[in-house]
Amino acid sequence: MPSATTTTTTTKYPPGTQRVSVDTPVEDIIWLLKRDGGVAINKFLDVETVEQCNREIAPRLDADKPWTGTFFPGETRRANAMNRWAPTYTKTQVMNPIYQAVVRHFLTTTNSFYWGKTKKTSVSLPQFSAATGIQIGPGAPDQEIHRDDYIHHKVHDEISEWVDERDLNSRETAVGLFVAGTKATKANGATRYIPGSHLWGNDHEPIEEEEKLFYAELDVGDAFLMLGSCYHGGSANTTTDEWRLVYATFCTRGFLRQEENQYLVIPEDELKEKHDRKTQRLLGWAISEPYLGWVDFEDPLKRLYPEEFQQGPADLAAGLNRDD
Ligand SMILES: O=C(O)CCC(=O)C(=O)O
Ligand SMILES: [Fe+2]
Incomplete structure (x- = not known):
C-alpha cells in the first residue's frame, strides 16, 4: 500500500481502478494514483465547457494531415498548440485545480546541495509539457502500448508498492490528464491502460492481458488521470462512424524539457494577452x-x-x- 495509507482510504476503495466523483478529496485521488496508477473522474468538466473547447480546436483538427509515422495509427487526427488557440482548454483543463494539485504533489522536486559549507534547498516546481486533442477515427487499429515518460529517458526500477520517501521526489516525470471531448467507449477507441504498471521496471515487458486492462470509457467531460509511467495507448476504433476525441494534457518536472515547446508555440504578445500570471509560469516562463x-x-x-x-x-x- 502507498505510505500515506489510512484505514479509511483502504476500506473506502476496493481493489481495481476506481471511478470517483469530482468532489472526491484530492488526497484520495492521489492515494489511488499511488496504488493503481490511474483513476477516472466523473463529470470533471461540464458539457458546455467541453463543447466550447471542441469549437476552439475544430479548425486545427480539420487542418491536420494523416500521420505517416508509427506513433499514431493513420486514422487519427490531432490538434496541437492548444495553449495558443484554445483558451477555454487552457483555463479549464491545464489549470484545473484538481489536476494542478495532483501535478504539484507528484512533480515537485526538492533537494539540498552544499554551497561551500552550507546546504541550500532548491524547490523545482512542475511545468506544462504537452497538450494534444486526439481524434481516433473508424478503422484505426490499437496504438502500441507505451509509457509516455520514455520521452524523458526514464529508466524505472521494479517496485512492489509506492513509498513516498523513496518515490515522490523522483519516480514520476509526467502526470497525464485525459478529458473526453466526445463519448469514449471501448468500441470507439477509449484509452486503455495496465493498472499497476507504474510499479514496473524497465525490463518488464508490457504484455496485454485483456481481462487486466482498464478501458477509460468516459462520457463527455469525464476525465482519466494517469501517472506517466503507466503503460497505456489509444485503442482500436471498431465503429464505422464515430470519431473519438480525447484531450491529453501532460505536465512534467520543472528541470526537464517540455514536449511541446511553448516558447515557440506562443508568441510573447499572445502569452501576455491570453494568459494570467499563474498560467504563464506553468507554461514555462x-x-x-x-x-x-x-x-x-x-x-x-x-x-x-x-x-x-x-x-x-x-x-x-x-x-x-x-x-x-
Ligand atoms: O489517444 C489516446 O487515447 C492515447 C494517446 C497516447 O497515449 C499518446 O498520444 O501518447
Ligand atoms: Fe501515450
Missing part, C-alpha cells in the same frame, strides 16, 4: 530553482513586465518566482 531558465540572468517574465521586475540576478534562486 519561470525559473526552476536554483538557476534554470533565466534571461539576462533574470526572471524570464521580466521580458513581459519589465516595470514589475526590479530584482537583480542575485535573487534568482531565492524563490521569487514561486506562485506569483
Whole structure:
C-alpha cells in the first residue's frame, strides 16, 4: 500500500481502478494514483465547457494531415498548440485545480546541495509539457502500448508498492490528464491502460492481458488521470462512424524539457494577452530553482513586465518566482 495509507482510504476503495466523483478529496485521488496508477473522474468538466473547447480546436483538427509515422495509427487526427488557440482548454483543463494539485504533489522536486559549507534547498516546481486533442477515427487499429515518460529517458526500477520517501521526489516525470471531448467507449477507441504498471521496471515487458486492462470509457467531460509511467495507448476504433476525441494534457518536472515547446508555440504578445500570471509560469516562463531558465540572468517574465521586475540576478534562486 502507498505510505500515506489510512484505514479509511483502504476500506473506502476496493481493489481495481476506481471511478470517483469530482468532489472526491484530492488526497484520495492521489492515494489511488499511488496504488493503481490511474483513476477516472466523473463529470470533471461540464458539457458546455467541453463543447466550447471542441469549437476552439475544430479548425486545427480539420487542418491536420494523416500521420505517416508509427506513433499514431493513420486514422487519427490531432490538434496541437492548444495553449495558443484554445483558451477555454487552457483555463479549464491545464489549470484545473484538481489536476494542478495532483501535478504539484507528484512533480515537485526538492533537494539540498552544499554551497561551500552550507546546504541550500532548491524547490523545482512542475511545468506544462504537452497538450494534444486526439481524434481516433473508424478503422484505426490499437496504438502500441507505451509509457509516455520514455520521452524523458526514464529508466524505472521494479517496485512492489509506492513509498513516498523513496518515490515522490523522483519516480514520476509526467502526470497525464485525459478529458473526453466526445463519448469514449471501448468500441470507439477509449484509452486503455495496465493498472499497476507504474510499479514496473524497465525490463518488464508490457504484455496485454485483456481481462487486466482498464478501458477509460468516459462520457463527455469525464476525465482519466494517469501517472506517466503507466503503460497505456489509444485503442482500436471498431465503429464505422464515430470519431473519438480525447484531450491529453501532460505536465512534467520543472528541470526537464517540455514536449511541446511553448516558447515557440506562443508568441510573447499572445502569452501576455491570453494568459494570467499563474498560467504563464506553468507554461514555462519561470525559473526552476536554483538557476534554470533565466534571461539576462533574470526572471524570464521580466521580458513581459519589465516595470514589475526590479530584482537583480542575485535573487534568482531565492524563490521569487514561486506562485506569483
Ligand atoms: O489517444 C489516446 O487515447 C492515447 C494517446 C497516447 O497515449 C499518446 O498520444 O501518447
Ligand atoms: Fe501515450
